[in-house]
Amino acid sequence: MTLAVFESGISIPEPSAGEEYxxxxxxxxxxxxxxxxxxxxxxxxxxxxxxxxHLN
Known part of the structure; x- marks a missing residue:
């Protein structure tokens, strides 16, 4: 996270814990x-x- 984003108070979501593809x-x-x-x-x-x- 950059200092500018941190200071702006913008909420940044945490990465999801589950596997996503x-x-x-x-x-x-x-x-x-x-x-x-x-x-x-x-x-x-x-x-x-x-x-x-479509390969199986």
Whole structure:
């Protein structure tokens, strides 16, 4: 917390204690894996993101 925020009296919420997940993940993957994902997604007629989102 910066001094200006502290001095202004603005209330800053504490981080939540429970585990929360957002909808993003960032991974570094080999180029050949990226290519395989892109080609598989194209065959399915979906984006790479949609393809990866529906893997089970």
């Amino acid at each position: 957002n909808d993003r993940i960032s991974l570094r993957i080999p180029k050949n894996l990226h290519k395989m994902i892109a080609e598989s997604a194209k065959k399915e007629g979906v984006s790479a993101n949609q393809f990866l989102s």
